[in-house]
Amino acid sequence: MIDTAKQDQQPETEHAHAELVAPSELSPGRRAFETVVRSREASILAVLLLIIAVATIKSPNFLFSANSWRDLLLTPSVLLLLAAGQCVVIITRNVDLSVGSVLGLTAYLTGRLFIDTGLPIVAVILVGVLAGAVLGLVNGLLVGFGKVPALVITLGTLYIYRGIVLSWAGSNRINPSDMPDAFGNLGTKTILTIPVLFILAMLVVVVVGYYLYTARGGRELYAIGSDPDAAVLYGLNVRRRVIAAFVLSGALAGLAGVVFAARYGSVSSSAGSGIELQAVAAVVVGGVAIFGGSGTVWGAAIGAILLVTINRVLPILGIPDFWQQALVGALILSAIALDRLLSLRRERQLIEARDS
Amino acid sequence: MTENPTRPASLELRGVVKSFGAVQALRSGSLRVEPGSIHALVGENGAGKSTLVKVVAGVYRRDGGEFLLDGSSVDFSSTAESKAAGVAVIYQEPTLFPDLSVTENIFMGRQILGSGRRINRSAMYAEAASLFAGLGVHIDPRRQALGLSIADQQIIEIAKAISLDARVLIMDEPTAALSGVEVERLFTVARRLRDEGRALVFISHRFDEVFELCDTVTVMRDGSYVDTLRVADTDVDKLVALMVGREVGDLFPKTPATVGGPVLEVRNLGSTGVFHDVSFDVRAGEIVSLAGLVGAGRSEIARAVFGVDGYDTGSVHLLGKAVPPRNPRAAIRAGMAFIPEDRRKQGLVIDASVSRNVAGVIRGRLSRFGVLTQRAENEASAPWASRLEVKTNALDMNATTMSGGNQQKVVIAKWLATEPRLLVIDEPTRGIDVGTKAEVHRLLSELAGQGMAILMISSELPEVLGMADRILVVSEGRLTADIDRDDATPENVMLAATRTREVRA
Numbered sequence: 119m120i121d122t123a124k125q126d127q128q129p130e131t132e133h134a135h136a137e138l139v140a141p142s143e144l145s146p147g148r149r150a151f152e153t154v155v156r157s158r159e160a161s162i163l164a165v166l167l168l169i170i171a172v173a174t175i176k177s178p179n180f181l182f183s184a185n186s187w188r189d190l191l192l193t194p195s196v197l198l199l200l201a202a203g204q205c206v207v208i209i210t211r212n213v214d215l216s217v218g219s220v221l222g223l224t225a226y227l228t229g230r231l232f233i234d235t236g237l238p239i240v241a242v243i244l245v246g247v248l249a250g251a252v253l254g255l256v257n258g259l260l261v262g263f264g265k266v267p268a269l270v271i272t273l274g275t276l277y278i279y280r281g282i283v284l285s286w287a288g289s290n291r292i293n294p295s296d297m298p299d300a301f302g303n304l305g306t307k308t309i310l311t312i313p314v315l316f317i318l319a320m321l322v323v324v325v326v327g328y329y330l331y332t333a334r335g336g337r338e339l340y341a342i343g344s345d346p347d348a349a350v351l352y353g354l355n356v357r358r359r360v361i362a363a364f365v366l367s368g369a370l371a372g373l374a375g376v377v378f379a380a381r382y383g384s385v386s387s388s389a390g391s392g393i394e395l396q397a398v399a400a401v402v403v404g405g406v407a408i409f410g411g412s413g414t415v416w417g418a419a420i421g422a423i424l425l426v427t428i429n430r431v432l433p434i435l436g437i438p439d440f441w442q443q444a445l446v447g448a449l450i451l452s453a454i455a456l457d458r459l460l461s462l463r464r465e466r467q468l469i470e471a472r473d474s
Numbered sequence: 475m476t477e478n479p480t481r482p483a484s485l486e487l488r489g490v491v492k493s494f495g496a497v498q499a500l501r502s503g504s505l506r507v508e509p510g511s512i513h514a515l516v517g518e519n520g521a522g523k524s525t526l527v528k529v530v531a532g533v534y535r536r537d538g539g540e541f542l543l544d545g546s547s548v549d550f551s552s553t554a555e556s557k558a559a560g561v562a563v564i565y566q567e568p569t570l571f572p573d574l575s576v577t578e579n580i581f582m583g584r585q586i587l588g589s590g591r592r593i594n595r596s597a598m599y600a601e602a603a604s605l606f607a608g609l610g611v612h613i614d615p616r617r618q619a620l621g622l623s624i625a626d627q628q629i630i631e632i633a634k635a636i637s638l639d640a641r642v643l644i645m646d647e648p649t650a651a652l653s654g655v656e657v658e659r660l661f662t663v664a665r666r667l668r669d670e671g672r673a674l675v676f677i678s679h680r681f682d683e684v685f686e687l688c689d690t691v692t693v694m695r696d697g698s699y700v701d702t703l704r705v706a707d708t709d710v711d712k713l714v715a716l717m718v719g720r721e722v723g724d725l726f727p728k729t730p731a732t733v734g735g736p737v738l739e740v741r742n743l744g745s746t747g748v749f750h751d752v753s754f755d756v757r758a759g760e761i762v763s764l765a766g767l768v769g770a771g772r773s774e775i776a777r778a779v780f781g782v783d784g785y786d787t788g789s790v791h792l793l794g795k796a797v798p799p800r801n802p803r804a805a806i807r808a809g810m811a812f813i814p815e816d817r818r819k820q821g822l823v824i825d826a827s828v829s830r831n832v833a834g835v836i837r838g839r840l841s842r843f844g845v846l847t848q849r850a851e852n853e854a855s856a857p858w859a860s861r862l863e864v865k866t867n868a869l870d871m872n873a874t875t876m877s878g879g880n881q882q883k884v885v886i887a888k889w890l891a892t893e894p895r896l897l898v899i900d901e902p903t904r905g906i907d908v909g910t911k912a913e914v915h916r917l918l919s920e921l922a923g924q925g926m927a928i929l930m931i932s933s934e935l936p937e938v939l940g941m942a943d944r945i946l947v948v949s950e951g952r953l954t955a956d957i958d959r960d961d962a963t964p965e966n967v968m969l970a971a972t973r974t975r976e977v978r979a
Contacts, residue, residue: 332592334585337574341582344571351569352582353554411573 120270158405159417164426173431188308191316194426196221196381196390198319198419199374200397201404202326203367206417208401209330210363211343211410212261212268217371217397219279220253221390224375226283229292229385232301239301247369253279254368258361264460266365280391287387294383305381315377320419322370327415339363343410399446400425404451425449482545484509484673485530485561485642490539492525498526501537504699505675505692507642509880512664512674514684514705517694518717518968519768519933523677526694527646531563532556540743543642562635566628566647566769572620577602579619605633609663623655632663643667644675649683650769650950661687679767679972681710693717710969718935718964728787728941728959729919734758737927738810738896740779743788747772749951752788756896761918761928763942764934766971771951772931775816776898779929780812781805811889813882815900815931882914890921896920900931915941949973 174181181187200217207214226248231242255273260271294302307314330336342349342356349356367402379385404421406413425446432442479602492500503526507513515553520904526535529541543559545805550556556563570579571951577598578585586595586601589815602615611629613622621631628648635643645664649657664687668674676688684691685705693700693716700716738756739909743749750769756762764772780783794806802812881903889897902918903911918941922928932938936946945962947955955970 332588334583334591334593337578337585337593338583340574341571341578344573345569348569348571351553353552353557354583407573411571 139387150364152292155166157417159414159420162404162417162424165273166420166427169424169427169431173434177434180431184311187311187358188306189430190427192305192313192381193430194423195313195315195319196378197393197396197400197422197426198316199322199370199377200393201400201418201422202323202415203370204394204397205401205404205406205415206326206330206339206363207268207367208398208406208408209343209410210360211279211340211346212360212363213366213398214254214257214268214274214371215339215394215398216253216257216275216279217367217374218284218390218392218394219276220250220368221375221378221393222283222385222388223253223279224250224372225378225385225389226287226292226375226387228376228379229296232297233292234470242301243373243376247372250372250375251365254371255361257368257439261364262357262361276394278441279372283387283389289387291387292379292383292385297379297383302383303382305383315381318377322373322414323419324349326366330415335359340411344412361413362383396425397422399450403449405453405457407457408454480919481509482542483507485675486540486545487526487530487872488531488540488881490540490541491537492529492534492538499697500529501697501921502699503529503694505696506702507673507675508690509641509673510668510671511690512668512676514680514688514691515675515677515694516681516684516691516713516717517700518935520696521694521717522697524646526966527563527644527675527677530556530561530642530644534563546591557638557640560639560641561644562631562638562640562642563644563646564631564635564648566626566650567624568631570619570622570627570630572618574619575616576613576619576622576630577615579630580605580637593969601637602633605637605719606889608636609633609666611659611663625652625660628652628660629663630666636667640672642673643676644677644965646677647679647769648676649678649680650767654825655684657683669887678913681713681972684713685710711965714965714968718968728761728915728943729923731759731919731923731943732923733760733943734925737793738779738929739791739794741789741791743775743778743790745774745783745785749778749948751949752948752953754946756927756929756952758925759922760897760943761922761930761941762944763938764834764929764931765938765942765945765967766948768933770948770971772948773900774951776812776900776929776931776950779805780810780898782812789827793928806894807890807891809895811892811894811897813885813897813899813902815890864978883917886914887919894926896927896929898929898931901933902930903932903937935967938962938967939964948972 170181181185181190200221204214204217227249228242228246231237233247237245257268257272257275258268260275261268264271304314309317317468330339336361338349338354341352341354342359346356375390378389400422401413401418402408402421403424404413404417404419406418427451428446432445437445483506487505489499490500490503492503500522503522505526509686515523515526524892525534529536532553532555535549535551539871548559550559552659555765570576570618571582574582577595580602581834581907586597588597594963601666605617606613607627609629611626613626613629616781622630632643647708648660652660661683662675676684678684688705690701691703691705691708691713693713696719734757736757740755742755743752747886749782752775754762758942766772770886777783778799779790779797781800781802781804782798789796790799792805795808796809797810798804805812807808873880886899897918898917903914915937918928918930922943930938930941932941939962942962945955945957945959945967946953947957947967949971954973955966955968957966
């Protein structure tokens with residue numbers, strides 16, 4: 119008797135909620151299309167294409183000379199690798215500031231291996247990646263067990279790792295002639311006009327992106343960044359995942375060091391200093407929330423290409439040095455402000471809808 | 475729903491004990507919940523309900539007593555274990571991952587995998603949709619959890635519990651933040667789960683809900699089991715009597731004070747979604763208590779009055795002058811002092827010395843040419859600390875090493891140094907031992923005697939009844955009663971605190 123009365127009230131109950139939580143009735147294809155078009159990644163890509171278009175109109179050589187086309191893709195390769203690793207770390211609500219020093223260390227290591235040992239190229243690359251992974255593991259263990267914010271830990275290891283390169287290399291530098299020609303050629307080699315190093319970097323981005331989207335482990339990284347306390351309540355192994363994220367970031371920074379050596383040929387003890395901030399900037403501009411939990415490695419990759427490209431385009435447009443830096447800064451700030459604004463507005467709307 | 479004595483209860487607790495240091499939060503917790511039943515658990519704030527729930531959920535480990543699930547003894551050391559055993563707890567404020575879709579929230583950590591151990595999203599969406607359909611609710615499985623109402627977040631938690639096939643569902647004050655229709659929806663879902671043979675525990679302060687939804691009710695008081703009754707055989711008066719069940723003695727000596735003119739005048743104060751249409755006065759020499767249940771909006775009102783939080787409508791006047799909103803500095807200058815609930819977090823620079831803490835709020839007055847010397851700080855704070863008998867060997871001692879009672883006195887000393895006309899104090903004796911409690915009460919009473927207006931927020935009914943000249947009862951963000959000291963009884967305060975929105979009556 120009572121239960122039938124409840125049943126009668128049901129439609130009214132549902133109606134009251136229809137506005138807030140009604141399932142969208144788009145077809146799957148249409149929904150996928152809308153999601154892509156409305157995503158942050160799409161808007162950054164649009165900005166990137168716009169900048170390339172403007173530069174090309176101003177100076178057609180920017181896109182259409184063979185060298186420029188190659189540089190457009192080749193220059194971001196190092197940053198792409200760093201941004202992919204950084205993105206994974208930031209998604210877990212951490213940050214890895216040591217990647218610049220890891221890059222410097224492994225780039226110098228790469229040169230030394232060619233000079234001091236007869237290791238084949240493939241082995242050298244593997245050693246570089248492995249060395250980066252070990253340095254990343256140190257970061258991860260310190261963050262996982264130290265109960266100190268990653269910002270502080272990796273700021274410390276930034277100086278420590280750089281100190282190691284400085285005392286090891288001193289005023290020595292690696293020169294292109296120290297390394298095998300086949301290795302140096304990697305830096306300029308292209309397949310169908312696309313540089314090999316860019317293909318490598320994009321492969322990494324695709325693999326990381328695929329893992330983040332389709333693996334349980336990848337989704338757990340998002341969950342940890344979204345609410346670390348809830349992640350513990352869900353029974354997720356937060357520490358193991360965070361350590362793994364740092365290992366990945368270190369390994370990719372190691373790979374970036376090898377790529378750096380191949381691309382530029384000469385490596386000094388200061389190689390890659392300051393690039394960690396570019397990596398963080400690329401990730402943030404790419405729509406990854408600095409407090410973790412959202413964003414994609416695709417966005418971070420586009421962000422990396424955008425930052426590098428802007429730095430090359432602004433001189434073409436005749437914009438003075440100082441303003442170039444300021445413009446990049448403005449880009450970062452507006453990306454963060456946009457994030458905050460959108461989430462605040464949404465929250466406010468929903469609270470008001472509930473309250474009335 | 476007929477009880478079968480040979481069948482084991484879904485959940486049974488007998489004489490469960492749990493202590494935190496010297497504080498015994500649960501003396502003897504007992505509860506027996508049958509399958510296919512909705513069991514209410516009621517009691518005052520601090521009666522031990524939440525502790526009991528956390529023992530069942532595996533958040534705490536019991537110190538003693540028996541804990542049986544379906545007749546077999548269990549001992550959980552983590553929430554993961556209790557989940558695996560079929561216990562699900564839905565908290566008042568669910569913990570979801572705001573950035574992820576509701577489907578991911580339901581399946582996090584045990585996603586449906588397709589070929590190559592890749593997550594099969596479409597299978598998960600379909601499963602979530604069928605869960606929601608089974609619950610009779612409309613939530614887009616693809617939408618983000620961010621921005622969901624509390625009601626919908628609870629539905630997500632319930633969907634999660636069902637997908638885990640939980641046999642015991644505990645809902646800890648699930649309706650506190652819900653509107654009328656949302657409560658009805660939750661009840662429909664709860665009845666559906668009951669009819670499937672699951673056991674539900676429902677914690678609520680709203681008696682009308684207990685009578686509408688539940689078949690059995692267990693009353694707790696002071697960390698102990700009091701009684702279990704069939705809902706059909708009892709009424710509100712009987713439950714209130716069981717919940718309160720103790721005499722308010724002379725534990726709290728309130729010395730009479732001459733009441734002067736109004737010091738604080740609050741008019742039509744409102745903040746969207748938090749509290750509405752709050753108007754009251756506090757006069758000189760008067761202790762006014764904001765009473766009510768946890769989460770009713772008492773602290774929020776106090777924070778808005780002091781200017782820590784903003785408000786949308788209304789005004790605050792101190793001694794006839796308007797106090798600007800969202801400006802604690804102006805409130806201090808106007809003569810207000812605010813001692814927040816969590817003093818470790820909000821009221822005390824915990825790693826600083828006593829004298830620095832006391833002098834902190836009057837730094838501006840103490841500094842000479844912008845330089846603040848330790849000597850000046852010590853000189854200014856010494857009289858206050860000695861007056862409050864803060865037992866620290868030296869004023870240089872760090873606040874972090876002191877007992878809760880002494881910390882509280884340091885916080886009070888800190889604010890008295892500003893010579894306030896109005897003292898707002900939130901939970902003045904929380905976490906303080908009995909002896910020091912009386913000292914804090916004596917101090918408050920003395921301050922009122924000197925003509926200070928005091929607005930006190932307390933969850934402890936005896937403290938409210940013992941200390942306050944006037945009791946303002948807050949329920950769901952609204953003032954529901956204004957009771958004079960002489961007319962106040964535990965029953966009428968409790969009834970006003972559990973009074974629900976008129977709309978739902």
